[in-house]
Amino acid sequence: MYRAPVSEIAFTLKQVAGLGEVLAHQHHGEVTDDLVDAILEEAGRFAAEEIAPLNVVGDRQGARLENGTVTMPDGWRDTYRSWIDGGWNALTGTPEFGGQDLPTMLHAAALEMWNSASMAFALGPTLTMGAVEALEKHASKDLQETYLAKLISGEWMGTMNLTEPQAGSDLNALRARAERADDGTYRIFGQKIFITYGEHDFTDNIVHLVLARLPDAPAGTRGISLFLVPKFLVNADGSLGARNDVRCAGVEHKLGIHASPTCTMIYGDNDGAIGWLIGEENRGLACMFTMMNNARLAVGIQGLGVAELATQQALAYALDRRQGRAAGKTGEGMSPIAAHPDIRRTLLDMQAWTQVARAICYANAHAIDMARLAGDEAARTHWSERAATLTPLAKSFATDIGVEVASLGVQVHGGMGFIEETGAAQHYRDARIAPIYEGTNGIQAIDLVTRKLPLSGGEQFRGLIGELSAVAEAASEAGAEFADAGDRLAKALASLSDATEWMLTALADGRQQEALAGATPFLRLFGIAYGGAMLLKGALAGRGDASPDAARRLLLARYFATSRLAETASLKEQVVSAASAVLDYDPLV
Amino acid sequence: MYRAPVSEIAFTLKQVAGLGEVLAHQHHGEVTDDLVDAILEEAGRFAAEEIAPLNVVGDRQGARLENGTVTMPDGWRDTYRSWIDGGWNALTGTPEFGGQDLPTMLHAAALEMWNSASMAFALGPTLTMGAVEALEKHASKDLQETYLAKLISGEWMGTMNLTEPQAGSDLNALRARAERADDGTYRIFGQKIFITYGEHDFTDNIVHLVLARLPDAPAGTRGISLFLVPKFLVNADGSLGARNDVRCAGVEHKLGIHASPTCTMIYGDNDGAIGWLIGEENRGLACMFTMMNNARLAVGIQGLGVAELATQQALAYALDRRQGRAAGKTGEGMSPIAAHPDIRRTLLDMQAWTQVARAICYANAHAIDMARLAGDEAARTHWSERAATLTPLAKSFATDIGVEVASLGVQVHGGMGFIEETGAAQHYRDARIAPIYEGTNGIQAIDLVTRKLPLSGGEQFRGLIGELSAVAEAASEAGAEFADAGDRLAKALASLSDATEWMLTALADGRQQEALAGATPFLRLFGIAYGGAMLLKGALAGRGDASPDAARRLLLARYFATSRLAETASLKEQVVSAASAVLDYDPLV
Structure with a gap:
């Protein structure tokens, strides 16, 4: 079972990745060292006590689709509700709509712990966070008023709809189409695949951000627009109205993160899904990249989270499991396998790689914070470039580390590692998606x-x-x-x-x-x-x-x-x- | 779908690993170059046409235990019967009992193809082969007469029973016990875990080789004896008699090779399972090592087989899937992803690693053959040491390659690689056991x-x-x-x-x-x-x-x-x- 490594996380934030510099620059109030420690402590407690118990049941049951409705595994909905009630979804997000707007570094640290506890659980709110960022930066005031508060609190969740069967890494090939309606809204038609948390029972409404082409759009990526398509239309008073013309047509049967519903979404079976333009027509990709950059760091943190969990479990097993007699062993009986040099080497490897992933992800978060907070233009440019440089590293190197460390974790468990009940195999399966999505x-x-x-x-x-x-x-x-x-x-x-x-x-x-x-x-x-x-x-x-x-x-x-x-x-x-x-x-x- | 790389295999056998030298030394008849080619061709055909279609259904259905009986997946039993009818189980084994006694190199090549087609299928006969070797080298004439012909033909299958919950890598801790009976047989009591193909419906009888301790045995590995324990006792005329006191109490739920039944075996619920000593009392480990050395090469070949299959599938996908436009692309449309330098590098990696694994495994088989065939004592010693040197390399390096290449294969498939229906994920799961069993x-x-x-x-x-x-x-x-x-x-x-x-x-x-x-x-x-x-x-x-x-x-x-x-x-x-x-x-x- 997962134990949140709060002191190592705090050390890395403060002594390695430069949290002090960010706190000194903060523009929005008083995040003190004590507050940082309290948030980390409490986020770790929630992760270990509330989320971690979901992980195995989520893997076994998975997300189940029936008649267009996705049922999440036992206990998941309650924990999600308790998670948003605790205000955890609102760590980031603008204060205007209820967000705490804490530094990205702190959010990264909390996200690490939630991902260690359950990667499939932490993934949903990560998508919502991306939708919040896109709306904050690019949506009209009206759309912000209608959606932001509920997305920031987590009462509703958000999704990103990019991929189509013929358009994965290459969005030039996108075919989903949008038609202008007389009232200023749009009608969206098309099929999207691999939509994470595209349908579920956590929230009453789901806010889909969807890339599609207008009829007169230029070819290629310069002709893609971004639309907001809610599952349920929202009345003027904020209550839910009619069901929109969008449905989940399938949930993938995946190698890992079984509890994360990966959906095929169909837009416009009938008259078209009603959508609202985000930003300008044909500028959708720029809006989407706002989401994707931070999502890339978030995926890197998934690799980190799984690596930490796999390392903890391997170390615990290696201290418990006895086989053979290590050099210098006195008395009767066998030694813990952790005493054998080859296992010690493996455990060091796992710990070092995990800490490397942590340092890289937090440093990336630091640069993102500094790019926003630094006092002068030159400094902001410097940090923005630094963030841009570290983002592909965090995304890919930390996720490669996740796979490598999870595989070493299976190995340390010996034959037990190959038995699903042990739990080590799940990390090996879960970790494998992170080097793939959000840009291979x-x-x-x-x-x-x-x-x-x-x-x-x-x-x-x-x-x-x-x-x-x-x-x-x-x-x-x-x-x-x-x-x-x-x-x-x-x-x-x-x-x-x-x-x-x-x-x-x-x-x-x-x-x-x-x-x-x-x-x-x-x-x-x-x-x-x-x-x-x-x-x-x-x-x-x-x-x-x-x-x-x-x-x-x-x-x-x-x-x-x-x-x-x-x-x-x-x-x-x-x-x-x-x-x-x-x-x-x-x-x- | 798998295509047997017969010409690359033949090339590696002949031009890299030294098959000619083995054929020149052969003591038992005329294995000509033409015969080699014919055997490879036919083994490859059987692998691709008959075995390969089993692989996915085996993964989906797995081996199912009900009331002590294990039912293999749809089609598996028929294919096994057709496989032994084709004489494939008898490639090795002494001619005295119907074996063809072909060079280990040829067997290694055939085994590669069967493992590519289905690792879970090829694993069963690998265990039988180990039992045959142990009986040929260490069993009494009586035991040989009773069991060898049926094990060599594959009419019965064999198992290796070493592991107990507290005794995995360290067999000192073994507790299963054996008592001497008045008639010269023994009664076996104890629990064994992780017993591959411990129970199944392929054959009417299963011949368990079991490590256990006599009451007066010395402590540690010098006090372990090896026993033959048939599932059904065998009458003097060779027909099957009473059920022995051994049963399958569980089948593991594993990360991969789902169709290979990994059994918990209980010996001696009642009066003890009737067993026959193989070799001498307290010398069981030496007998078991006879099986284990060749089994280690066979596990290395599993890594090779999975790597070849994963490489073929990734290459086919990369040639088919189109995304982006590679440098120099003219005309409309997207390029196959195989045209992009990073994918080309990955495909080269997969091919090079696979060929390295092949060369190492075949060279190991070559040394094993030469150790048996070489003309003088000094040469036999030399080759025996060479085989001993290459065996840990083949077992571990080829299985590490299997995991690495299978993981690259998932990556080449992008998002599709994480979807179980694609098939790439199965190799990633199957391959993961090989670095663990037969000695980590x-x-x-x-x-x-x-x-x-x-x-x-x-x-x-x-x-x-x-x-x-x-x-x-x-x-x-x-x-x-x-x-x-x-x-x-x-x-x-x-x-x-x-x-x-x-x-x-x-x-x-x-x-x-x-x-x-x-x-x-x-x-x-x-x-x-x-x-x-x-x-x-x-x-x-x-x-x-x-x-x-x-x-x-x-x-x-x-x-x-x-x-x-x-x-x-x-x-x-x-x-x-x-x-x-x-x-x-x-x-x-």
Whole structure:
């Protein structure tokens, strides 16, 4: 069972990811250190006590579709109601409509705990949050008045409707259509697939945000508009009116997150679903990207959440399960398997990867906060570029970590890991979606290399490497126990720097295909180097501290430095050398 | 759907793994090249046409237990009967009892295809094969006369009963007990778990091989005996007699291989299950190890089989699914995703890893054959040590590859990969058991480092590195298209050599714990270097050959050399440097 790692989360927020800087800049009131601790404590309590018990029953029962109605697993609706009653859905969102508008960093921390408790549960509110952001930024005052308060409180939930069978990663191929009605509304027709929480029994109404084309729209992504399509129309007094012409036609049978209803949605069986335009006609993609960027961090946090849970369970099992006798074992009986060096190595791996994912996600949240809060334009641009740079890393590297750590968790459990009742297998199944949705990890890597590396002529990224180098230097000068890790980090950053310059040159020289061929290894190289720096930063924060926590953090940084940082040289080599074979391969012949 | 890659398999057997050498030494008749091709062709046909259609229905229905009886999925029993009628179960086994005694290499190739078609199906006969080997080597003439012909034909199936709840990796803790009866038989009592194909409806009888302790046995593994316990007793005329006192009390609900019944077996509810001793009292573990070594290769082949299947499906999907427009695309419409560099890289990865797994498994089979066939004692010792060295590599590296490639296969499918109906997810679930059973991959790595590396004072392993170096040299001298890969392989082998000497020194100096801490990265280092050498060996065999197959093999070798071989330097670093942090970590405090 999940135990919320509140103190490690607080440490990472404050000592590694820069929460203090955000709190110093806050524009909206007094979020104090004490309040932060209280929120984390209470969010962790809710996660562990209320949400975590849902996870297994959710996996077993799944979301069930019958006659167009989706029934959620036993206990799920009650917990959702209790969750929104506690105000948890409203951590973010504008105060004008009841939101607490807390820093993204704090929300990220809470989201980690809810995802550890149950990824399928935390996913629904994540979509609602995205809808709130899109409405706050792009919707008319009328639409905001009608929908925002209920979405922020969680009384209603929101969805994102992008994908169609022929249009997944490539939204150019979108076919859903919208027709203008005389009263200024629109009629929406078409089929959408893979719609997360498209239908459920948590709330009385569901607010669908739907991408569709107007009849006279230009081809491609410049001809896509965004519409708000409520499941039930809303009367002037806010009460629910007629059922809209939208229905759930199917729920997917998935590898994992069984309790999250992944729906096929049909719009316009009859006269068309009534929709309201969000933003301007043909500018829908820009509105949708508002949702998607934060959703990408939220998906990265799913990887983090699953990794934390899998690590906790593997450690508990390894301490409990006895097999063999470890070196130095005295007395009768067998040793806990955690005493064997190969299992210790595996547990260190799991802990280090999880902490790396946490540091990356929180740093991304920090940049998002700073981009909003920083005092001057230049600083806001800097942080906005930093957020843009870290988002593909958080989305893809943390989700790769989720899968890897969940798989190691199965392995630590031995044969029991393959038995569903143990629970380790569920994480392995649940985690597997996160590298896929919200832009596959391959697309994230392409985004990083082709759009983010060139920001400010490469200076944004070079500046980031410079900050990481400062950590390496500090470690190298911090005494014997830090020096080796510092030296190894410096080498890793040299590899990152070499690969970065190679990429920037390739892009500048028009060798785009070569850059694309190396995008995924480049992203991994970035993630490992960044992660190693963050672990070391955390360890340095405990310099001179004799506590077990400080010792553990130093150990993780040393382990990661000696086991993972050397991989960066290999990845750099792959970036600069493998493109030739990749591009010589033509699977189409 | 699966298509048997017969020509690639034949190529790997003959040009990479040394089948010619085995055929030249064969002691038992005329296995010609033509016969080899005919057997591969026919085994592949049976796999693709008869077995492959079982795989999805097996996953959906699973093996179902009711009142102690296990019903296999629809169509499974008929196909099994048709499989044994075709003589496929008798490829191995002594001719005295109807076996064809074909080389292990040929059996490995057939087993790959059956596992690709359905891992859950191929697993049952693998266990029977293990029982046959144990009986051939250790059982009395009487037991052989009674059981071998029926097990070799497949009319009856066999099982291995080792694990108990408290005794998994550590058989010291075994508690099942055996009592001597007056008639020379034994009475067996106890509970066994995780018994693969412990109960099913394929055959009229099931022959359980069971580890248990005699009352006066020494403690630990020196006090374990092996017994044959048939489900039904066998009359003197070979007909089936009374039901023995053994039953299936449960079938596990597993992550994958749902159709393989994983049973809890209860021996001796009443007066004890009647058992016959195999080999000598208290020497049961030695007999069991006869089964386990070949079973380890067979599990490695499961990883290979799943990797091949996942690769085929991902490639087919990537050629079919269209999204986006690749560079150079002309005309209307979208490109197959296989045209995008990141997907091409992924497909190359999957193909290269699969071929590496194939080469390693077949080379292991080659060594097993040569250990039996070689003319003189020294050669047999050499090959026996080689087989012992390659077995943990085949078991663990090929199964890690199975998981990795299956996961990449899900990723290539995008959102569809997470939908169970697509089929990619099943491979990801099925593959996950192989790194666990038959000795976890961690235990394989420990076996490699502590038992296999020191064989002949390390000369066996040094000799192996020398053979791989000859491949690197040949490539470096084979012209421009091979030279770079040859140079990269030489560097990788230098890393392998350095890590090997470090390990041997650590063991010699009594730093056993340090060696154990680095065992898993060492095994991966060995696998990558070995795999890179085998890909290059295959490519060199096509030197001067203008065929597409030869070009593809060179491309895979180049890709692997530029993308994976550099990882060896990082792994060497991990072997020699990470032990300090691993051993400083004490999860018990």
